[in-house]
Amino acid sequence: MEKTSPARGRNPRGQGARLREEIVSVTLRLLDELGDDQALSLRAVARELGIAATSVYIHFADRDQLVLATLERFHRDLMRAIDQAEAGAAGPVGKLRARVLLLGEVVNRHPGLYKVLHESTLNQRTAMAFKQDLAERTTTAVQRCMDAGLAPADDAATVSLDLRAAVHGAVSLRINQPDLPWTPLEEQVDRFLVKLVGIPPEAL
Template sequence: MGTMDPTPEPPGGTRNRNPRGKGEQLRADIVAAAVRMLDELADDQALSLRAVAREVGIAATSVYIHFADRDALVLAALEQCLLDQVAAIEEAEEAATDPVAKLRARTLVLGDWAYQHPGLYKVLHESTLNQRSAMAFKAKLFEGTTIAVRRCMDAGLAPADDVDAVSLDLRAAVHGTVSMRVNQPDLPWPPLEEQVDRFLVKLVGVAAPSS
């Protein structure tokens, strides 16, 4: 008769141990669980590493093997969210036919993502973690908007201007309306598409869309 394994099962259910070399899969599972929970909690400081471990079905010590503390896990989860956004943006831009359409498409993807994931949006852009961490990975979104605006100017579809300033104005306007939609959903909001079109006309200087 074999010896019984004295190791207690992890809280929240059992999980097969990852074979040697499968640590990255476990890390990905932990990050995915954190993403789901942050979207529900809308508050990074409400996230518990023990709760994440229960969600994955592992011992809490297994989480600490991959992440030193809660902030490290939250940052990894937010970076994964951003990578997913970038992939969706690139897909939308590829389907668009001209520089203005590409800029509009990427802007709408960002707005739609926030609508679908208001909790993650709040953690990514409004949490105190923004004061504790530079979140350098967010620069990819900012740079993408600047490149998209520059394409419009280079194609003669928007007046030549300080592309960095115009890009910043556009990002500020979009984040402003998205944040207000997330935090004050009961206001009489027009369709996001209409607001984005007004931003593109007034801030970037593209032609108004034909009705």
């Protein structure tokens, strides 16, 4: 027999925002398990919370709207964690390296969410402008290395794009082809920083 969550009571007046956040939290977990936004149903989300499906529709008109809100939450949390990792590192190179490595660590813990964020069909149907924040902050981190003379002067935005493309490719392959003979992510990231950003090996 299918296990169902216990029915929950009606939210007191003014607590609809709390239910919305609970819906997003459950969707985060389900998307991470499924790794596919098309496999998610609003009824499944409602069942996990022990509420009627209509209660989900009050906050989200359709699945795409719910998934988009959930990805925004995941990305916001990811950015906060990356910024904290950067703040704890020393020097421009250390901060850039910390940003990239933290991304890999988060993806290792939440591969399903990463796949939905970057590989889902929702990307083709909906503009996810919030993802630009990561691009801009990485460009700033690359520029700091250049300004400090720790990387050759260049177009920081182009170098940042090359770096992000390499990291995203590496992360995606590690998720989808885990049996390849991978070296530790730290070693791969250091090679990217040397070859793509131009940071001297001794500066790492």
